[in-house]
Amino acid sequence: MRVLRASIITVVAVLSLYVCSSLFLETADAETANAISEINWTYQGETGPDFWADLDTDFAACKSGQSQSPIDLTGAKAVDLLNPEFHYEPVPLNLLNNGHTVQVPYAPGSYLMLEGQRYDLLQFHFHSPSEHAIDGQSEPVELHLVHRNEVGELAVVAVLLHADEVTGAAYQLMSQNLPYKAGDKVRTDATINAEDLLPQQTTTYRYSGSLTTPPCSESVTWLVMSQPVSLPNEQLTQYEKLLNHNNRPLQSLHKRSIQLDASS
Ligand SMILES: [Zn+2]
Numbered sequence: 001m002r003v004l005r006a007s008i009i010t011v012v013a014v015l016s017l018y019v020c021s022s023l024f025l026e027t028a029d030a031e032t033a034n035a036i037s038e039i040n041w042t043y044q045g046e047t048g049p050d051f052w053a054d055l056d057t058d059f060a061a062c063k064s065g066q067s068q069s070p071i072d073l074t075g076a077k078a079v080d081l082l083n084p085e086f087h088y089e090p091v092p093l094n095l096l097n098n099g100h101t102v103q104v105p106y107a108p109g110s111y112l113m114l115e116g117q118r119y120d121l122l123q124f125h126f127h128s129p130s131e132h133a134i135d136g137q138s139e140p141v142e143l144h145l146v147h148r149n150e151v152g153e154l155a156v157v158a159v160l161l162h163a164d165e166v167t168g169a170a171y172q173l174m175s176q177n178l179p180y181k182a183g184d185k186v187r188t189d190a191t192i193n194a195e196d197l198l199p200q201q202t203t204t205y206r207y208s209g210s211l212t213t214p215p216c217s218e219s220v221t222w223l224v225m226s227q228p229v230s231l232p233n234e235q236l237t238q239y240e241k242l243l244n245h246n247n248r249p250l251q252s253l254h255k256r257s258i259q260l261d262a263s264s
Helices: 002-015 030-037 049-055 169-175 233-243
Strands: 077-079 085-087 091-097 102-105 111-114 117-127 141-148 154-163 185-192 204-210 218-225 229-231 259-261
Touching: 091 169, 102 233, 111 154, 117 233, 141 233, 154 233, 169 185, 169 229, 169 233, 229 233
Parallel strands: 077 259, 154 218, 154 229
Antiparallel strands: 085 111, 091 102, 091 185, 102 117, 111 117, 117 141, 141 154, 204 218, 204 259
16 A cells, blocks of 8 residues: 555656645546545644655655755846747636645646747646745745646746735636635636736746655746736735645755846
C-alpha cells in the first residue's frame, strides 16, 4: 500500500497537474485523490512548511531542493525577453475549496505562448498573503495561473493583488461566489476569462523554481507579473479570511538568477 501510494504520488508529481494545490477531486481519479489526502500537510504547526519533507519521502525536495519557490524577487537582471502571449478563452466559472486553496478549473483550449512553446492553462487559484515578494514587499493576495506543456513541464503566472479602489468585474464576480468551507463547490451560470485577471502591463520577473506545496517538485518556470492588480480592500479581506495564511515562506535563491523584462 505504501509503495503503491508512493508511486501514485510520484506519478502525480511528475505530471504536476496540481501545482500549488494538490487536490482537485473533479479531475483527479478517486484513488489518486484519496492517496494524496492521506498525507495531511498544512500551513501551520507540526505538519507545516518546516516539516513537509518529514511527512513523506516523496516530499524530500521541500527541504533539500536548491530551486524552491516562492522567493523574494530582488536583484533581478534586466534582459530583453519576449513578453508571454496569452491566448485565453472564457470558461464557465466554477470554484472549489479543496482545503488548501480556492481553485477554478480551466477547460481545454486556453494557453500561453512562452519562448515559442505552448503551455495549456489548467487552473488558477489563490494564496494569502502573497507567496512571492517584490523587493521585500509582499501583498495581501497572490493569484497563480497554472500551465503545462506537452512534455509535462509547468509554467506558472503569478499576479500579486494589492489594495486600491480599482478593480475588474472578473475579480468581483469571484469574490461574490467564494466557497468558504473545505470541500465546498460553487457552480455559477457566469463565465470568466483569465485574461481579465491580468494587469495591463504583462512584463514579468522570471526564474526557475518549484511547486509551492508538497511535493515541492522543481523545474517550474515562474513568471511573476511586475505590475500588481488592484482590488478594493473589502474584496481582499474576503480572500484573506477564507485562505487564512496558505502561503509557503520565502525560500533561498541559492545559485539562481532572476530575470526581468527589460521593457518594464
Ligand atoms: Zn499556488
